[in-house]
Amino acid sequence: MRSLSGSLFALVFIPTLSLSHSQPTQTPATDRWIDFPDVPGATTLVADLHTHTVFSDGHVWPRIRVEEALRDGLDALAVTEHLEYQPHRADIPHPDRNRALAETLSAAEGSNLLIVSGSEITREAPAGHMNAVFVKDSNTLLKLPPAADKITDTIEIYKAAHGWPADAAVKAATAQGAFVFWNHPYWTAQNPDGRAKLDPFHAALIRSKDLHGIEIANGEDYSEEAHQIAMGNNLVLIGVSDVHELIDWDYAPEQGGHRPVTLVFAKERSSASLREALFEGRTVVWFKNLLIGRERDLLPLLNASLTLDPKVSRYRNADVAEITLVNHSDAEFILDNTSAHTFMTESDLISVPAHGRKVLAVKLPKDGKAVDLSFIVRNTLLAPGKHATLSFSTTLPDPS
Ligand SMILES: [Zn+2]
Ligand SMILES: [Zn+2]
Missing domain, CATH: 3.20.20.140 (Metal-dependent hydrolases)
Incomplete structure (x- = not known):
């Protein structure tokens, strides 16, 4: 066991004296x-x-x-x-x-x-x-x-x-x-x-x-x-x-x-x-996990929070569009698919994690190239019991 020596005692003595409390610091994100x-x-x-x-x-x-x-x-x-x-x-x-x-x-x-x-x-x-x-x-x-x-x-x-x-x-x-x-x-x-x-x-x-x-x-x-x-x-x-x-x-x-x-x-x-x-x-x-607001205020926030990555590819080189939803917010978005499309990788209820991405493999009608997705955003309220809707459109690229 180490004893407290006189020199160590001198080292820990702090000769400055402050009477004020330290100020809070802006903590990093x-x-x-x-x-x-x-x-x-x-x-x-x-x-x-x-x-x-x-x-x-x-x-x-x-x-x-x-x-x-x-x-x-x-x-x-x-x-x-x-x-x-x-x-x-x-x-x-x-x-x-x-x-x-x-x-x-x-x-x-x-x-x-x-x-x-x-x-x-x-x-x-x-x-x-x-x-x-x-x-x-x-x-x-x-x-x-x-x-x-x-x-x-x-x-x-x-x-x-x-x-x-x-x-x-x-x-x-x-x-x-x-x-x-x-x-x-x-x-x-x-x-x-x-x-x-x-x-x-x-x-x-x-x-x-x-x-x-x-x-x-x-x-x-x-x-x-x-x-x-x-x-x-x-x-x-x-x-x-x-x-x-x-x-x-x-x-x-x-x-x-x-x-x-x-x-x-x-x-x-x-x-x-x-x-x-x-x-x-x-x-x-x-x-x-709810965002509650009037249409005028909630929809711009929704559009800024959840975007479609412009890069669209072919899922497994097939006639299936691989798209990515990007979430720029703290909310986990819960999306209910109301479009005519169905997905290879998901059923009709989709979650996009906070500050995360969701890849969707979108099935297309025969010879169709247009992707027109629409969702009910379940974790939003425009009024009691009324959810916001969101839609995204893009096209399947030609085979490379
Ligand atoms: Zn109070
Ligand atoms: Zn009170």
Whole structure:
């Protein structure tokens, strides 16, 4: 056994002293990066606009959210604390509700992550929870009665916050230019049947243009009813993690999992462009292996994500076309063949792996050379239960 010598002790002594924390580094692209191609005329920004830290009911410091976002290759992150529900307030009192943002900004310094300001406005049903992002001052979205100073119980303070109506808080946010979305409208704690319903409270906010978007995916859940409400009321489609613990615990990204995110098609990679694109509703939700979006936004992403390799050859020198589908995205594409062609190598359900290729040997009609393939893309949703379709055309080359 080696003893610790005096000289070794001198070697390990580090004479410099730093009081600041090290800054997060921009990690190089890894398998856990959420990666989708840009679309014509826009850059694809990956955003998680609903997360929590110890500044409300989360269990990590904002710096961890920033680190996770960098590891996941996010372009934009919002830390959106409950303004009214502060279970850690005895240990982390912060009458200034902008503290979580300040900590997040300082943690992201030196990286190119876009930090979006935001808060979660929290009430009992029917108002439920709503996120306001791109707020200028979160303190103005909370009004507690003066007597609340004397209350110590977290739930009693939360109840006291109900004295200020939720729609007034939402309007205070939109007056600052905030983008507001309805969180988990199917949440079983407030909807025991698990179904989102459009109630008069939210309908009025939609009419007054104070509610702009709706979460159709949050954490483990996708809601058909929320999706339908979005389609029927022209609300922007939003997908979020709403993470409270660790992304790695909830989604196992090192094993191929990912948090739900909103892909936002922005003119450029900036906060201003992100906000503009959100208000224009230019989004696709990436949830589990599903891409969910309106035709205008989903089809360009689909066309950029899955392409036909221009090189076509003859399979085994026969009158059979060998074509290759190339996947430039994180989604595994599940294609249901609806064309007249059948394949030598596959049945009618085809999978194109993420960032991979799929070779298909396409049988042709007698003396025919044209390949006209059409597919239902099963892992996409244009509306509840409605999948996108994709087609590719090419021709069999002459024998060499
Ligand atoms: Zn919530
Ligand atoms: Zn939340």
